[in-house]
Amino acid sequence: MSPAKRDVLVCIGLAIVLALVPLVIGTRYIITQMTLFFIWAIVVTQWNLVLGVAGIFSLAQMALFAVGAYATAMLAYYFAIPVIVAMPAAALITVAASLVIGAACLRLRGPYVALLTLAIAQVIYLVVVNDTACFTNPPSGCLPLFGGVRGFSRFGDLGFRALLGSKFYVAHYYVGLSLAVLAVMFSIAIIRGPLGLAFKALRDNPGYAMSRGISKFKYQLWVFGLSAFFTGLAGAFYAAQFGVVGPIVFSIAMLLFLLSMIVVGGMGTIWGPLLGAALLMLADEGMREVGDWRDIGLGLVLAVFVILLPKGLAGVRLRRAKAGL
Amino acid sequence: MTAAREPLLSCKGVSKFFGALAAVNNLSFDVYPGDVLGIGGPNGAGKTTLFEVISGLNQATSGSVIFQGRDISMLPPETVCHAGIARTFQLNASFESLSVRDNVRVAAYFGRENRAYPGLKVGPDVEEQTTAALEAVGLAGKDHLIAGELPVLDRKLLMLAGAIATKPRLLLMDEPVGGLSPREIDHMMDAVRRIAQGGVTIVLIEHVMRFLVQLSTRVLIMHHGESIYEGPPQGLAKDRTVIDVYLGEGASERLGKLMEAGQS
Ligand SMILES: Nc1ncnc2c1ncn2[C@@H]1O[C@H](COP(=O)(O)OP(=O)(O)OP(=O)(O)O)[C@@H](O)[C@H]1O
Ligand SMILES: [Mg+2]
Numbered sequence: 163m164s165p166a167k168r169d170v171l172v173c174i175g176l177a178i179v180l181a182l183v184p185l186v187i188g189t190r191y192i193i194t195q196m197t198l199f200f201i202w203a204i205v206v207t208q209w210n211l212v213l214g215v216a217g218i219f220s221l222a223q224m225a226l227f228a229v230g231a232y233a234t235a236m237l238a239y240y241f242a243i244p245v246i247v248a249m250p251a252a253a254l255i256t257v258a259a260s261l262v263i264g265a266a267c268l269r270l271r272g273p274y275v276a277l278l279t280l281a282i283a284q285v286i287y288l289v290v291v292n293d294t295a296c297f298t299n300p301p302s303g304c305l306p307l308f309g310g311v312r313g314f315s316r317f318g319d320l321g322f323r324a325l326l327g328s329k330f331y332v333a334h335y336y337v338g339l340s341l342a343v344l345a346v347m348f349s350i351a352i353i354r355g356p357l358g359l360a361f362k363a364l365r366d367n368p369g370y371a372m373s374r375g376i377s378k379f380k381y382q383l384w385v386f387g388l389s390a391f392f393t394g395l396a397g398a399f400y401a402a403q404f405g406v407v408g409p410i411v412f413s414i415a416m417l418l419f420l421l422s423m424i425v426v427g428g429m430g431t432i433w434g435p436l437l438g439a440a441l442l443m444l445a446d447e448g449m450r451e452v453g454d455w456r457d458i459g460l461g462l463v464l465a466v467f468v469i470l471l472p473k474g475l476a477g478v479r480l481r482r483a484k485a486g487l
Numbered sequence: 488m489t490a491a492r493e494p495l496l497s498c499k500g501v502s503k504f505f506g507a508l509a510a511v512n513n514l515s516f517d518v519y520p521g522d523v524l525g526i527g528g529p530n531g532a533g534k535t536t537l538f539e540v541i542s543g544l545n546q547a548t549s550g551s552v553i554f555q556g557r558d559i560s561m562l563p564p565e566t567v568c569h570a571g572i573a574r575t576f577q578l579n580a581s582f583e584s585l586s587v588r589d590n591v592r593v594a595a596y597f598g599r600e601n602r603a604y605p606g607l608k609v610g611p612d613v614e615e616q617t618t619a620a621l622e623a624v625g626l627a628g629k630d631h632l633i634a635g636e637l638p639v640l641d642r643k644l645l646m647l648a649g650a651i652a653t654k655p656r657l658l659l660m661d662e663p664v665g666g667l668s669p670r671e672i673d674h675m676m677d678a679v680r681r682i683a684q685g686g687v688t689i690v691l692i693e694h695v696m697r698f699l700v701q702l703s704t705r706v707l708i709m710h711h712g713e714s715i716y717e718g719p720p721q722g723l724a725k726d727r728t729v730i731d732v733y734l735g736e737g738a739s740e741r742l743g744k745l746m747e748a749g750q751s
Contacts, residue, residue, distance in 0.1 A: 356596050356605045359585075363593045366582040372564040373542055373574060374649055375598035384605070 166354035169432055173350065177343045184332050193335050197403060199443050200338030204345040204396035206423045206435035208389040214430030215353055216385040217365030219276045221417065222263050225283035226390050228411040230256045230397025232290075235314035235407040245318045249398035256394025257387050264386025268379060287412035313408025320402050334403050341399055345392040346436070352388060353432055361385050362430075415457060419446070422464040428476025437475055493556070495520045495688050496541070496572075496657055501550035502712075503536050510536040512712035513550070518657070523679075523689045525703030525720065527696070529733050533712040534692045535577055538659050542574045543567040554657070569601050573655035577662045577692075579642040581649075583635030587626060590634050590645055591617045591652045598653025620652035623685075624678045640671045644678065651682055658682065660691040664698050672698055696723075696734070696742050708733060721746055 163171075184193055209223040233252035237243045243251070263282055267275045291311050296304035305312075320337065322330035352358050360381045363371040368378055401407045410416070419442065427438025445463060449456045471478060494517035503511040510533040518524050526534050539545035541552055543564040552560045559567055573594075582590050595616040596602075596609055621627050624644040629637075634645060643663060650658055663679065664672045672695060679702055683689055693699040699706065700720040708716040708729050716722070716729045723729055724743035730736065 351607060355607050356609055359589060359593050359609075360597060360605065362585060362589075363582050363597075366584055367580055369544060369564075370576070370580040370582070371593070373544060373568055374594040375565045375568040375601075375653060376593070377563070377565045377601075 164354075166350060169350045169354065170347065172433070173343060173346050177339065180339055181336070184335055190331055194331055195443070195447070197331070197335045197338040199439060200335075200342040201396050201400050201403070202420060202423065202439045202443065203342045203436050204392050206420055206427075206439050207345050207349045207432075208391075208393045208396075209420065210424050210429060210431075210435045211349060211352060211361070211389040212385055213424060214428075214435075215358060215365070216361035216382070217430075218267065218382065218385070219272060220263070220267065220279045220386075221276050221421075222260070222279035222283055223389075223393055224411065224417045224420065225279075225286050226256050226260050226263075226393045227397040227400070228286065229259045230394030231401040231407045231411055232308065232314075232397075233394070234398040234401040235309070235317045238317035238401075239314050242318075245320055245402050249395060249402065252398040252401075253391050253394035256397065257390045260386045260390030260393075261383055264383050267386075268382055283412060283417075287409060290412070291409050309408065311409060313406060314401075315406045317401075317405075319405060338399060338403070341392070341395060345396070346432075348388075348392060350432055357381070357384060357388070418464070419460060422460060422467075424474075425464060426467045426474055428474025431474070431476040434474050434476030441475075492519055494518060494553075495522075495555060496690075497553040498537075498541070499551050499553065501537070501540060501552060502548050503533070503540050503545065504548045509533075509712045511540065511547075514709075514712065514714060515550075516707055516714065516717060518688060518690060520656075520688055521686075521704075523683055523691065523702050523704045525699040525706045526690065526692045526709060527694065527699055527706065527733065528709035528715075532709040534709055535661055536712075537709070538574055538661055538692070541567075541659060542572060565597075566601070568598050568653055568655075571654075571656035572659065573598065573650035573653045573657075574659035575643070575646040575650050575661055575663060577665065579639065579646065581634040581637075581642055581645055583633075585634055586630060587632050587634055587637070587641075587645055588617060588621070588630035591620050591648045594649040595620065595652040598649075616652055616654070620648040623651060623681060624648045625674065640667055640674070643667070643675065647675075647678060647682075651687070655687060658687050658689045660689065660693075662692055662694065664693060664695050676702060696738065697745060700742065700746060 183196065187193065205223060205227055212218050212220045230252045233255045234245060234248045237248040237251060238245050263279060267278055270278060290308040293306045293308055294310055295306060297307040298305050322333040326333055360376050363374070363376055364378055364381055372378055423438035423442045424435045426441060427436065428434025446456065446460065449459045467474065496518040499515050501511055501514045502509060514537065528534055536545070540547045543559070543562050543566065547560055551558050554570055554572060557570070559570060582593065592609060592613065595613045621630065624647050626641065626644050626648055629641065637645065647663065664675050667675065676698060679689065691702065700723065703720050706716065706718065706720045706723055707714055710732050715732065716726050724739045724746060730739045734742065
């Protein structure tokens with residue numbers, strides 16, 4: 163069996179198991195947390211394409227996620243577009259934003275890409291929170307163009323609340339699952355296909371890749387554009403799921419949390435980031451009780467992995483497989 | 488040889504300056520279809536720099552490079568590759584974390600032509616070409632090894648397989664046998680001969696004179712970025728300038744004997 167086929171089968175198997183979960187578990191909290199897991203799973207599999215597969219150290223992914231979330235909220239709020247229509251539109255807007263960021267990073271290497279993308283994310287964040295002039299004045303009070311510190315709420319939803327009443331969260335679970343399955347299939351197609359070859363070749367040796375016919379310009383834009391679509395869609399779904407979009411999506415804590423998922427799971431692999439997302443969400447859950455220590459705990463987990471297992475958990479498995487274990 | 492024959496590659500007054508240093512200085516030469524042009528010369532003569540200029544990794548300061556009648560001096564490396572020029576590198580280059588097969592697959596898929604939109608799958612024609620390139624250099628059966636873990640001969644052969652997988656008309660090889668043992672040199676010589684017989688025109692840089700003179704139909708010796716000898720390999724051991732700046736007396740005598748032995 164080809165690796166691509168095996169990956170697709172694993173993905174289908176996981177999807178079937180996860181589709182059965184709401185039939186067995188009725189606790190709303192667990193179902194909602196798993197929906198959130200699907201959202202993070204989408205973001206990390208797509209971020210991994212840039213970070214792990216193409217080896218471009220971009221930290222812009224959470225800002226792109228925010229673009230998807232804000233674009234959905236703003237399209238729905240200002241133009242009264244149904245959320246279900248606003249979501250794919252927001253994903254395309256995110257792609258456009260990502261192409262601009264990718265072009266800006268073209269001539270930069272390694273840590274400079276990280277610095278520039280972080281700076282871009284901060285600028286977007288500052289534009290959002292520092293603009294306090296009232297753009298409209300709804301009954302709830304003054305609302306700046308980008309929502310200010312308060313953000314957007316009451317911009318509509320996917321319609322499941324009206325349809326299913328208090329059970330709407332189950333429908334959201336399935337929407338999240340479907341998007342996550344699509345995003346994972348998408349990343350498999352890229353990593354196992356010619357695009358993945360081009361990205362990895364440019365990562366390993368850009369000069370050599372160019373002299374074998376790969377345009378750095380073109381494929382850097384491809385990876386930025388492609389990885390942004392589902393990231394934007396995840397942000398859009400986040401807006402629909404929670405009904406609120408505020409500047410918290412820009413927080414460094416959130417960025418580090420997602421980055422840790424990729425590092426812990428294994429950069430550049432198909433299943434590593436998903437494994438990392440599941441593990442870190444469980445660890446985070448386990449540390450709920452300890453309040454402020456939570457961030458410190460996550461920081462320690464990240465540090466341990468960077469030092470002891472730089473290739474993440476997927477890296478351990480690969481090495482074992484090679485040793486014939 | 489008729490005078491009307493068009494050169495495949497033509498360098499016209501090519502110069503490359505690094506600051507005040509002329510690494511390549513007003514160099515002109517032609518390469519005809521079917522040639523194997525060997526380039527020699529002392530360290531720092533500008534041989535690698537010349538390849539950088541032809542392959543588009545580093546643009547010439549002045550002069551022009553004409554390939555199949557088209558000026559390629561200003562083209563980026565990927566376009567030069569698509570035009571039909573492939574090269575290997577003096578320092579072993581590879582996609583370290585990829586398998587041997589993927590290393591060649593990249594070249595076979597992206598190296599032949601500009602792909603406006605990348606496809607979803609590597610087609611059977613590309614797979615065939617990948618297999619053919621691996622077989623041509625003697626790497627068949629090593630498909631799944633990781634490039635970064637290969638011994639030095641295999642790395643050089645892998646680079647060569649990648650180059651020919653792009654289906655070049657012209658192959659530039661930078662010190663293909665540097666650091667190899669005599670047996671390994673023979674293996675590489677066979678591979679290069681087969682490629683040349685397959686209709687690929689070759690320019691190769693080499694310090695190992697045995698390799699250079701046995702493969703080349705013509706030799707160019709560079710010194711300080713300029714040509715000090717251009718002609719048949721047989722003339723090398725008798726050329727005063729070449730002996731003085733490059734070969735030295737001892738090496739030129741050995742080379743002379745080698746040439747005589749080869750002719751008899
Ligand atoms: N990128 C660069 N920047 C500055 N100087 C350079 C650069 N590349 C090469 N040079 C200089 O240009 C000259 C020619 O170098 P080049 O590598 O072309 O020589 P070479 O003939 O290939 O030598 P060798 O036989 O040692 O490989 C040398 O003096 C080298 O130091
Ligand atoms: Mg050199």
